[in-house]
Amino acid sequence: MHKFDSGDTKLDVLTCSKLQPCYLNRQLITLLSTLGVKDGVFEKKQKEAVDQLNTMLTDSTKAQEV
Incomplete structure (x- = not known):
């Protein structure tokens, strides 16, 4: 597909x-x-998050890592 004419031949990366x-x-x-996707996948992710x-709550060094 050709949208418009241009003499530029370079592409700059901005970031x-x-x-x-992600939630x-x-x-x-x-x-x-x-x-x-099986429901067990979501249940496992929820258990991991709760754990x-x-x-x-019990380990301050682990809390600082997050």
């Missing part, structure tokens, strides 16, 4: 991509479930 936090909300979980929170 690199960065990590961004599983109800709509995303529903979508992924309908696409075949991490429990560890942060």
Whole structure:
């Protein structure tokens, strides 16, 4: 596809991509479930998150790592 004429032949990179936090909300979980992701995957992720929170409450060094 050719959108417009230009004499420029260079491409400049303005910035690199960065990590961004991602959250599983109800709509995303529903979508992924309908696409075949097993419910056990979401249950495991939830258990890992709760375990991490429990560890942060009892271990100050682990809390600082997060």
